[in-house]
Amino acid sequence: MSRKMKNKVIHNLRIERIAAEGKCVAHHEGKVVFVQNAAPGDLVDVRINRGKSSFMEGEAIHFHEYSKDRVEPFCGHFGICGGCKWQHIHYDLQMDYKRQQVVDQFTRIGKVPIPEVNPIIGSAQTQYYRNKLDFTFSNSRWLTREEINSGKEFERNALGFHIPKMFDKIIDIEHCYLQSEPSNEVRNSLKEFALNEGLSFYDLRNQVGLLRNLIIRTTSTGESMVIVQFGEDDPEGIEKVMAFLHEKFPSLTSLLYIINLKKNETFHDQEIVTYAGKDYIEEEMEGLKFRIGPKSFYQTNSLQAYELYKVAREYAGLTGEEVVYDLYTGTGTIANFVAKQAKEVIGIEYVEAAIEDAKLNSNINNIYNTRFYAGDMKDILTPAFASKHPKPHVVITDPPRAGMHEDVVKMLLQLAAPVIVYVSCNPATQARDIALLAEKYQVEKIQPVDMFPQTYHVENVVRLRLKP
Secondary structure, eight states, X not given: OOTTTTTOEEEEEEOOEEOGGGOEEEEETTEEEEEESOOTTOEEEEEEEXXXXXXXXXXXXXXXXXXXXXXXXXOTTTTTSSSOTTTTBOHXXXXXXHHHHXXXXXXXXXXXXXXXXXXXXXXXXXXXXXXXXXXXXXXXXXXXXXXXXXXXXXXXXXXXXXXTTEEXXXXXXXXXXXXXXXXXXXXXXXXXXXXXXXXXXOBTTTTBOSEEEEEEEEOTTSOEEEEEEESSOOHHHXXXXXXXXXXXXXXXSEEEEEEOOSSSSOXXXXXXXXXXXXXXXXXXXXXXXXXXXXXXXXXXXXXXXXXXXXHHHHHHTOOSOOEEEEETOXXXXXXXXXXXXSSXXXXXXXXXXXXXXXXXXXXXXXXXXXXXXXXXXXXXXXXXXXXXXOOOSEEEEOOOTTOOOHHHHHHHHHHOOSEEEEEESXXXXXXXXXXXXXXXXXXXXXXXXXXXTTSSOOEEEEEEEEOO
8 A cells, every 4th residue: 555545535435335344335436445433325534544456444534424324322432442333323224234244245255046035133132132241451441532632640440342453452341231230230340349459450461460351141041150360369369359249249140260370361271260159150042951151152142042043943944853963063052952853963063161061951951862072073074973973864054253164065065964054153154165065055045143233243044955
């Protein structure tokens, strides 16, 4: 990008539509311009910060006209916090854009014949829908431009979210609309207590400090889990924090802590100490109970997870006689959810701890027709594995955002199950994989599901039928 182009301001640019990853699109002198912090219909001035021969990227710095489709953002942190980037767009339009995103990905990447994409299943809750949030302690709070220019001194300790693309800057969150109580009350009370007690907040650059991370998990049944991650092995300080939380919030189902002296916040290899209550919480779905430990994965929108799994089960078309392979089974949520309508369900997952959770969830629900295996999918799902297990009538696959490894796709083509149900949080990689599966499969149904209102993310379920 030339120096002349960087920081150039393009005036009176009309925003046309939303593209992938939530960026808005306009055109200027034959080039596509991707614009942050805008909405379709806005007339804006844009400062360019990146560009190539065919496109430019920038941010809206002045609005001449606001789109009629805009709504007032409900969160005071909007525009700085990295979450909920679509608060300014009416929810009905959010759903339209997400459905169109699925259509575009299958048209441009998949390039296979597809049926009409169903209208997206919207979320009944567009606020307070998440069951898990991670907050970071920092001694380097993000300061607004106004605060910096004021010349005043401000409290630099913070408890909140990372500023996008700045690992060491944390925006201090006063109220988050993503998770229901006791989330905000726990976070704000703990921060106030820590400030009053003079406890050290983590220094993300130098990696020192007592208070490092706070994780809050909730369930639709009213249970709650709080995990505090400490960056120092300080028994007195740890006891002070945990005793405060236990006394202030006696109704917490599970109160845990971790002493993590590593250079990152991941704790799957760390010991977790139960300070009070149980070491798990329970979610419920159609009478099934799912036990969620501190290291367990569970869909972060519990109510919409139920809608998603109902679509997957419907697309599987089970009669009670089928063998189902559930790939990337996680803690076995889908496997156990469909087990009563299947002859047998075989689940495979990379994370060994998740497989133990899956087995446990089968046991506590008296489900005896599931089998679970841990290991890398491409290494487990092989011809040798297939020769030792019943041939699947249905494959349900729910891979991570990167999609399926090419070897897994090849194995699915060898297995040639009559039906594949592909659940994805990334329609782009889903479309790529389905293009490879098109050698033997045709797309029968496509159903987007909105798991994350106020964001550009969309979940998508596709039913594939083996060609005659």
